[in-house]
Every structure is written in C-alpha cells, then in structure tokens.
Amino acid sequence: MDDLLADFVAETREMLEASEGEIIAWEADPTDRARLDTIFRFVHTVKGNCGFFDFPRLASLSHAAEDALSDCRAGRREADSALVSAVLAVIDRIVEMVDIIEAGDEIPEGSDDALIAALGENSDLAAGEIDGLSDLVGAVEEVAAAIESAEDGAVEDAAEGQEAPRAVSQNAGVQRSIRLPVDLLDRVMSGVSDMVLARNDLAHRLRQAGNQPTIDGPFERLTTILSDVRDAITRMRMQRIETLYTALPRLVRDLSADLGKQVLIDLEGGDVELDREMIETVRDPLTHIIRNAIDHGIEEPSSRLSKGKREIGILSISARQSGNTISIVVSDDGDGLNEERIAAKAVSVGLITAAERASMSRDKILQLVFEPGFSTAETVSNVSGRGVGLDVVRDNLERVGGSISVSSTPGVGSMFTLKVPLTLSIIAGLTVEVGDQRFAIPQSYIEEIIDSTSKSLDFTRVGETALITFRGNRIPCLSLAEVLGLPSTDIAEGEHTMVLLRLASGDLFALAIDRIHHHGDLVVKPLAPAVMNCGVYAGSTLLDDGQPILLLDVTNVAAEHGLVSDARTRVLQAANQQDQDTDEALSRAMLFTDYDGRKRAVRLELVQRIETAKAEDIDISPDGKRAVIDGVILPLVGLPEGQKPTGKIRFLRLSDETCELLYAVREVDDAIELQNALKPVEDDPLVEALTLVDGQTIALIDGHEIFARYGEPPELTSKPTCHLPDSDWARTILGPLVSAAGYEVVSGSDEAGDIAIVLDDSEPDTSLTEGEFIRLRSQPDAANNDGSIYRYDRDGLVDALRRARAGGTR
Amino acid sequence: MNDLMVMVEIAGRRCALNAHDVSSVIELGVVTPVPRTADFIAGITAMRSQSLTVIDCRRALGLDPDKFPTDHRGAVVTIANHSYALMVDRIDDINTATSEVENVSGGFGPEWSRITTGMVETSTGPALLIDLALLIAGPESLEAAA
Numbered sequence: 028m029d030d031l032l033a034d035f036v037a038e039t040r041e042m043l044e045a046s047e048g049e050i051i052a053w054e055a056d057p058t059d060r061a062r063l064d065t066i067f068r069f070v071h072t073v074k075g076n077c078g079f080f081d082f083p084r085l086a087s088l089s090h091a092a093e094d095a096l097s098d099c100r101a102g103r104r105e106a107d108s109a110l111v112s113a114v115l116a117v118i119d120r121i122v123e124m125v126d127i128i129e130a131g132d133e134i135p136e137g138s139d140d141a142l143i144a145a146l147g148e149n150s151d152l153a154a155g156e157i158d159g160l161s162d163l164v165g166a167v168e169e170v171a172a173a174i175e176s177a178e179d180g181a182v183e184d185a186a187e188g189q190e191a192p193r194a195v196s197q198n199a200g201v202q203r204s205i206r207l208p209v210d211l212l213d214r215v216m217s218g219v220s221d222m223v224l225a226r227n228d229l230a231h232r233l234r235q236a237g238n239q240p241t242i243d244g245p246f247e248r249l250t251t252i253l254s255d256v257r258d259a260i261t262r263m264r265m266q267r268i269e270t271l272y273t274a275l276p277r278l279v280r281d282l283s284a285d286l287g288k289q290v291l292i293d294l295e296g297g298d299v300e301l302d303r304e305m306i307e308t309v310r311d312p313l314t315h316i317i318r319n320a321i322d323h324g325i326e327e328p329s330s331r332l333s334k335g336k337r338e339i340g341i342l343s344i345s346a347r348q349s350g351n352t353i354s355i356v357v358s359d360d361g362d363g364l365n366e367e368r369i370a371a372k373a374v375s376v377g378l379i380t381a382a383e384r385a386s387m388s389r390d391k392i393l394q395l396v397f398e399p400g401f402s403t404a405e406t407v408s409n410v411s412g413r414g415v416g417l418d419v420v421r422d423n424l425e426r427v428g429g430s431i432s433v434s435s436t437p438g439v440g441s442m443f444t445l446k447v448p449l450t451l452s453i454i455a456g457l458t459v460e461v462g463d464q465r466f467a468i469p470q471s472y473i474e475e476i477i478d479s480t481s482k483s484l485d486f487t488r489v490g491e492t493a494l495i496t497f498r499g500n501r502i503p504c505l506s507l508a509e510v511l512g513l514p515s516t517d518i519a520e521g522e523h524t525m526v527l528l529r530l531a532s533g534d535l536f537a538l539a540i541d542r543i544h545h546h547g548d549l550v551v552k553p554l555a556p557a558v559m560n561c562g563v564y565a566g567s568t569l570l571d572d573g574q575p576i577l578l579l580d581v582t583n584v585a586a587e588h589g590l591v592s593d594a595r596t597r598v599l600q601a602a603n604q605q606d607q608d609t610d611e612a613l614s615r616a617m618l619f620t621d622y623d624g625r626k627r628a629v630r631l632e633l634v635q636r637i638e639t640a641k642a643e644d645i646d647i648s649p650d651g652k653r654a655v656i657d658g659v660i661l662p663l664v665g666l667p668e669g670q671k672p673t674g675k676i677r678f679l680r681l682s683d684e685t686c687e688l689l690y691a692v693r694e695v696d697d698a699i700e701l702q703n704a705l706k707p708v709e710d711d712p713l714v715e716a717l718t719l720v721d722g723q724t725i726a727l728i729d730g731h732e733i734f735a736r737y738g739e740p741p742e743l744t745s746k747p748t749c750h751l752p753d754s755d756w757a758r759t760i761l762g763p764l765v766s767a768a769g770y771e772v773v774s775g776s777d778e779a780g781d782i783a784i785v786l787d788d789s790e791p792d793t794s795l796t797e798g799e800f801i802r803l804r805s806q807p808d809a810a811n812n813d814g815s816i817y818r819y820d821r822d823g824l825v826d827a828l829r830r831a832r833a834g835g836t837r
Numbered sequence: 838m839n840d841l842m843v844m845v846e847i848a849g850r851r852c853a854l855n856a857h858d859v860s861s862v863i864e865l866g867v868v869t870p871v872p873r874t875a876d877f878i879a880g881i882t883a884m885r886s887q888s889l890t891v892i893d894c895r896r897a898l899g900l901d902p903d904k905f906p907t908d909h910r911g912a913v914v915t916i917a918n919h920s921y922a923l924m925v926d927r928i929d930d931i932n933t934a935t936s937e938v939e940n941v942s943g944g945f946g947p948e949w950s951r952i953t954t955g956m957v958e959t960s961t962g963p964a965l966l967i968d969l970a971l972l973i974a975g976p977e978s979l980e981a982a983a
Contacts, residue, residue: 464869464870464872511872511873512872512873513872552887552888553919554881554888554890554919555878555890555919555921555973556917556919557874557875557878557890557973557974557975558871558874558878558881558890560874561873561874561875563872563873564871567881567888568888569883569888573883574867574869574883575869575881575882575883575888576869577869577871577881
C-alpha cells in the first residue's frame with residue numbers, strides 16, 4: 028500500500044471518529060446545521076479523495092450520500108429518521124470498505140443500489156431495505172473480523188515519542204500512535220516486574236550490609252527511576268473505559284430503532300482506567316448485556332406508558348473502581364427479570380428439580396440465567412438471540428478472574444453487575460507468617476494491625492465463632508491457620524497478632540496470624556487454575572529472596588465464612604458508625620508505661636507517631652538527651668537519669684505543630700477515652716491531672732509544661748549558617764569545627780551566612796552576612812586588641828560561635 | 838513418528854513427554870506448599886522470576902508417591918499459558934519416538950488411560966505418551982467423569 032493510500036485511510040478514519048457522535052446528535056435534532064455540515068464534510072471528503080483512486084463503489088456511495096445531505100442543507104428536504112438511518116448505513120459501508128483497503132485487499136464486487144435507493148426521497152422502503160442488507164453487512168463484518176485476527180491481536184498504543192514515522196502510520200489510527208503486539212507489552216511489563224524484584228533483592232542485601240553512602244545514593248536514584256518506569260508501563264497498559272463507551276450510544280440507537288423502542292443511554296465513570304486487555308474482554312459481555320436489556324428488558328413505548336412509566340427507557344452504565352476490582356453496573360428501568368419464567372425454564376431443561384425450585388430464593392433463581400443452555404426469549408430475535416447465551420458471558424468473565432451477577436425487581440428494572448480485576452500486577456502488600464509459611468495480603472484491605480501484646484484486645488469465643496473486642500466493637504475473627512487448614516501453632520488463642528481487614532462492602536473482620544513479616548511492593552503473578560479454584564488465593568508473588576508465596580483472596584475468604592453482609596445490614600452499620608462519630612468528641616489519650624514502670628497517658632492530639640530507634644541513635648550530653656529520627660535531631664525526655672539505654676527504644680513523637688519532642692516509653696498500651704473526671708495535681712508540674720482508667724490511676728502528661736521545658740523546633744530547620752573564607756584550611760580544618768558547633772557551612776561569594784568568619788586582615792565583606800563577623804588571626808599573639816581569635820584557640824572560637832548563635836537566634 | 842520425547846519415569850512406569858511441550862528441566866528448590874488445594878499440587882516454586890505450580894505426577898494419577906523415588910529435578914511445561922513443574926520419579930533422556938501413537942487393546946488401566954493418548958515405541962522400549970492437560974486435571978476429573 029503506498030503512502031497516498033495510507034494517508035487516505037488514516038484521514039477517513041480520523042474524520043469518521045470525529046463525526047460518529049455528530050451523527051447521533053444530528054438525528055436527535057435534524058435541524059442542527061453545524062452537525063449536518065460536519066457529516067456532509069466527511070462524505071464530501073471521502074468522495075473527493077476517491078477521485079484519486081479507483082474505488083468506484085466508494086465513490087458512488089459517498090456521492091449518493093452527499094447528494095441527499097446537500098438537499099437537506101439547501102432546505103429542499105427534511106432530515107427524517109429514515110434518512111439518518113440510510114446515511115449511517117452508508118457510512119458503515121464506507122468504513123468496511125476502508126478496512127478492506129487498509130488490509131490491501133480488493134473491494135469485492137457487489138451492489139450498493141439498495142443503500143443508495145434508501146437515501147432517495149420518500150423511500151418508505153428504506154428501513155426494510157436496510158434490514159435486508161444486514162446479511163450483506165454481516166458478510167463484510169466477517170471480512171473485517173478476519174482482518175482483525177490477521178493483525179494478530181495487535182492493540183493500538185499511544186506513542187510517547189514525536190511524529191511517528193510514516194511507514195508505521197500505515198496501520199496508524201487517528202492520533203500519533205503505533206500498534207504493538209500485546210506480547211511485546213507483556214514482555215516489557217514482566218521485565219519491569221523482574222527489575223522490581225531484583226531491586227528488592229538488592230535493597231535487602233544493602234540493608235544487611237549496613238549504610239554505604241557511595242552505594243545508597245545511586246541506589247535511591249535507581250529506585251526512583253524504576254518507579255517512574257513502572258508507572259509509565261502501567262499507564263501504557265491502561266485505558267480509560269471511555270474507549271469502550273464511545274461505541275455504545277450508536278449501538279443503543281441502532282438497537283432501539285430496530286426494535287421500535289426508545290432508549291436513553293446514561294454513561295458514568297468513563298474516567299475509570301482499566302487494563303487494555305481487560306477492556307477487550309469486557310467489550311463483548313457488555314454489548315451482550317446491553318442487547319439483552321434493550322431487547323428483553325425495556326418495554327415498547329406504549330406498554331411503558333400504560334404502566335405509568337416514561338415512554339423513554341433509561342439504560343445506565345456506570346463503572347467504579349473499588350480496590351483491585353472494577354465494577355461495571357448495567358441497569359435498565361424495564362420490566363425486570365421474570366422469576367417464574369426463569370424457574371419454569373430451568374426446571375424444563377433439567378437445571379433444577381421442582382423440589383429444589385420451591386426452596387430457592389428469588390435471588391438464587393435469577394442467577395440461573397447464567398447457566399449453560401438458558402434463554403428465556405420465546406422468539407429468537409436477530410438482536411439478542413445469536414446463539415451466545417449469558418453462560419458464555421459468565422465464562423468469559425470468569426476466565427479473567429471476574430464475575431457477573433444480576434438483581435432485579437419485577438416491573439421496575441434489572442441490574443447486572445460485572446466485576447473484573449484491574450490486573451495491576453504490582454500492588455502494595457503485607458507479608459504475614461503462620462507457622463513457618465508466609466502469605467501476602469493486599470494492603471488495600473488492611474485497616475489496622477493490632478499487636479499481640481496490646482492490652483486493648485479482648486478475645487472471646489461465642490460458640491465456635493471467635494470474636495475480638497477492639498475499641499468497644501466486637502469484630503468476627505478468623506484464624507488464618509484454620510482458614511488454610513494448617514496445624515495450629517504453639518501461640519495461645521488470643522495471643523495472635525491481628526490484622527483488621529475491611530472489605531469493599533464495608534465489613535470488618537480480623538485475621539489472626541502469628542507474625543508480621545514485612546510490607547512492600549509485591550509483583551503478583553497469576554496462579555494455575557487448579558490452585559485458583561480453591562478460592563483462597565488471588566495470585567502468587569516472589570519475596571526478596573526469590574521464594575514464592577501466595578497472595579490471599581481476602582474477599583473470597585470472608586465470603587466463604589459468611590462475613591460479607593447484605594445491603595440491609597450495611598445500612599444499619601452506617602447508622603452505627605454515625606453514632607460513634609458523635610461520641611468521638613470525648614477526648615482521647617494514648618496510654619503507655621514509662622521507663623519507671625508507671626502508667627501514664629498523653630493526649631492523643633499531641634501524639635504524632637510511634638517511633639522506634641536504636642540505642643546508638645541516642646546522644647546523652649550534659650544539656651539534655653537527643654535522638655536522631657529520620658535524619659532530624661529531636662529532644663528526648665522520659666529516659667531515667669544516668670542510665671545508658673540498650674537495644675531498641677520506643678518513643679512517642681509529640682508535636683505542638685512547631686516543636687517536636689520524643690517521649691521514651693517502655694510499652695505503648697492503647698488509645699483510651701478520658702471518660703472520668705480529671706483531678707489536677709499540684710506537686711508535679713509535668714502532670715496535668717490524674718484520672719481513672721479501668722480503675723487504675725493514670726497520670727496525664729501536661730502538654731504545655733513539657734513543651735515549655737523541653738520543646739525545640741527540629742534541629743534541621745533551625746541551623747544557622749556560617750560563611751567561611753574560600754581556602755583549603757577553612758574548608759578542611761575550620762569547617763568541621765564550625766559544623767560541630769551547630770552551624771551549616773556556606774562558602775563562595777554568592778552565598779550569605781547568618782554570621783561569617785574572616786581571616787587576618789581581609790576586609791569584612793558585608794554582602795556575606797548581616798550578622799556578626801568573627802576574625803581569626805594566624806599569630807598566637809594579638810598585635811593589637813582587635814577582638815580577633817587565634818585560629819587554633821579552639822575554646823575561644825567555639826565560645827565565639829556559641830555567643831554568635833545565641834545572639835542570632837535571640 | 839520421529840518426534841523427540843523426554844523420557845521420564847512416573848510411579849515406576851516409563852512415560853514419554855513430547856519434547857515440544859517441555860521448555861526446560863530445573864532443579865526443584867524450595868517448594869512452597871499450597872494449603873487447601875488438591876493433594877497432587879505439591880506447591881509453587883520459582884523459576885527466575887516466574888512462579889511455577891509443582892504437580893506431583895504420581896498423585897495426579899491417584900497413586901502414592903512415597904512408594905517411589907523422587908527426582909530432584911522437575912520438567913517445566915506450559916499448558917494454557919500457565920507454567921507447571923512436573924515432579925516425577927526420574928527424568929531420563931531425550932529419545933526419538935520410532936512409532937506412531939498406538940493404542941493397546943484392553944487399555945492401560947483406568948488411572949493411566951485417563952492421562953495418556955497412547956503408547957509410543959522408542960529406542961529404549963515402549964512408553965506411555967502423557968497428555969499434559971489431562972494430567973494436570975488431577976484424579977478428581979476421573980471421578981467426576983465416572
């Protein structure tokens with residue numbers, strides 16, 4: 028195919044895409060000149076371009092359409108629905124031919140007379156003719172399908188680069204885009220996944236080897252780059268569901284016109300993104316359900332009016348993302364599913380027995396429509412009766428790990444819910460241990476982790492069901508070991524670490540595990556069907572050391588144990604939640620045990636985080652204790668005097684929004700509510716009040732006093748700067764001393780410091796600082812008393828720096 | 838005829854896998870067990886960054902693997918886009934089939950007939966040609982069919 032032809036194909040497609048929506052809009056309002064003009068331009072351009080090539084059928088078609096449309100433009104003819112249908116049919120034919128041209132095939136012999144006749148004025152036959160043509164269209168569709176498959180499942184992909192080369196544009200669509208085989212995308216994707224694994228492995232080894240500044244820097248960079256690339260790759264595979272939506276208005280329009288019904292389509296959630304392949308997987312099922320809804324669901328206008336509904340039926344399609352699943356809900360306000368007819372049919376084809384039917388709930392019966400060999404339509408129409416039943420729809424969805432369900436109210440409408448996984452193959456997850464085996468849980472489900480030592484956890488058994496009480500709520504509890512049928516470990520009941528999981532439905536449950544291992548990014552790999560079938564796992568992933576572990580399917584596990592509530596209880600729960608919210612006005616405090624073994628509490632608003640640091644990170648100097656957390660030096664209180672701590676130390680990081688300090692605690696107990704009266708205390712200024720918690724006297728730390736005494740803004744932000752002269756001596760010998768005195772060192776003529784140091788007789792440059800100058804001299808003895816300091820007089824220099832600092836910060 | 842076969846021993850019997858289906862033979866390192874699945878699934882293991890489902894072929898036949906030795910290597914096969922590692926008694930050599938797939942009157946016994954497409958002659962004697970898709974379906978599929 029030469030370049031000229033490729034241009035023609037590309038241009039035609041581009042214009043078509045632009046005018047698709049216009050055509051439907053034009054039909055809604057045939058007097059809309061702007062729309063008419065757009066369509067006219069399209070047909071006209073096609074006609075004009077055909078002149079360059081030898082496509083007589085294309086030329087005659089576009090010519091006929093142009094004639095009809097120009098009559099409308101000139102006002103010689105009214106645009107009616109017959110004309111619109113005819114024009115649409117012509118445009119469809121043009122598209123098919125363009126497809127054939129693109130594939131490099133000859134346009135088959137055939138006649139377009141019927142189509143052209145349909146364009147003619149007063150053609151009552153038009154609609155019927157077009158129907159008759161559908162066979163022909165079907166044949167052409169087959170050719171198109173063959174072409175599709177010849178393209179070997181290629182997908183279109185937006186190219187990031189500039190102007191794609193012309194050779195590529197042979198197959199190119201509208202935008203600057205290229206086609207890539209899915210295989211290639213998958214290879215890149217799995218390559219990136221492997222890179223993430225290799226990075227994790229490396230990170231693991233680096234951690235073991237300890238801090239190595241020369242390696243850590245580049246490694247950080249690698250991590251950043253990798254996460255960028257990963258994002259890009261993920262996006263490359265993602266597509267907005269809009270791409271699926273664009274074709275739907277036309278589909279609905281054609282179908283409803285065909286069936287003499289009036290249907291309004293309402294699309295929502297077009298910005299939800301979905302894996303490209305998943306979009307392709309959803310396309311057919313969605314089309315099928317829409318066909319069904321219009322064919323069987325929505326009634327004819329007259330019948331709707333007699334039932335007191337609006338004559339226009341509404342078909343609404345909305346997409347939502349919840350966690351790792353996309354739900355697409357197709358609902359119509361039609362007649363709903365007929366329970367009796369479905370049941371009767373199911374009994375007659377032997378799916379269920381009459382006895383079984385009697386004991387089945389309506390909801391269960393409705394789901395039977397997804398069973399093989401099921402179709403309630405008494406007459407097989409050419410719309411939905413294509414030999415493909417809902418069972419195929421379900422199979423296709425289940426093949427990719429999705430599901431479909433239906434709910435329906437007689438006379439009010441029905442709602443199909445399609446669920447498909449996002450197939451984001453990298454997710455954040457938590458690795459937990461049971462016995463000696465590890466499992467992963469997707470982070471998105473995790474609400475909270477309760478440490479086994481936490482006193483606030485109350486474990487009880489009611490019958491066989493385990494319940495935990497946490498913050499006053501009773502939460503059902505599953506033991507992961509029991510769920511998986513693993514031998515129970517030696518950890519006593521109720522001593523397990525609990526992971527609170529919140530399902531997409533809002534239900535909360537606790538999963539008892541032995542230990543938390545770690546959390547991080549997990550590359551999820553699919554599992555073989557034999558393993559998937561047991562319903563407990565969603566995939567597998569590799570740990571840093573290359574060991575494979577299984578990813579739990581939280582939703583399924585919960586459903587299996589009946590922990591997913593129905594909609595009604597969910598509403599109740601929401602109401603309870605609100606009650607709780609009002610209770611929250613009570614002040615809350617964090618209960619802890621300090622290093623003297625006393626129970627104390629601090630108001631929860633002050634607590635920013637619970638930190639853990641090693642004893643080496645703590646510095647004890649005469650003027651106070653400090654600890655380094657996240658590269659920031661913070662004052663530290665709560666450690667007993669004269670005792671060097673060992674091992675790991677936990678802190679509460681308190682903040683009054685400007686200052687921060689660390690309060691060392693032996694044990695963090697839990698957040699409590701301050702329900703009882705607070706009794707002020709006189710003798711200990713650090714205690715605001717005493718109060719009773721569960722019958723115990725607890726001292727509440729006085730936030731004001733503690734910050735007044737110990738609080739200081741984080742060291743990092745308050746460091747004054749000191750300008751040093753530009754010499755080797757200043758850099759290598761003076762510099763460290765100045766930094767040790769708490770200054771940040773700057774040099775060079777373009778940077779100013781809070782203070783500056785000058786050597787010997789050099790002129791103090793006032794552009795370097797607005798503060799004090801410290802003059803150093805090279806000779807031990809001062810020639811004249813100029814206030815200078817001998818440059819090796821360490822005490823004198825440190826003292827001067829400290830004075831300058833005190834002066835500067837005051 | 839003249840197809841290459843990977844010769845393996847399963848439950849003491851000589852079997853052949855079509856060499857086209859076997860992508861590699863790997864050392865079976867740590868196999869992570871998968872609780873709550875059929876017992877013929879020995880677990881999952883990793884090959885480079887790919888995860889493989891390890892199938893114990895003896896159990897897939899409904900036989901007891903403890904009565905047989907187990908090779909520390911596994912044959913990696915891909916069926917319906919999923920990769921599996923087959924745990925067998927022994928992985929032998931690669932051989933050439935010297936005959937078409939034949940059937941023997943009377944069959945090979947119910948367990949074996951389920952997973953085989955027939956017998957092939959090789960230079961080391963006759964061997965059962967294993968149908969991988971049937972093998973990984975496990976012994977339950979036999980009960981379901983019965």
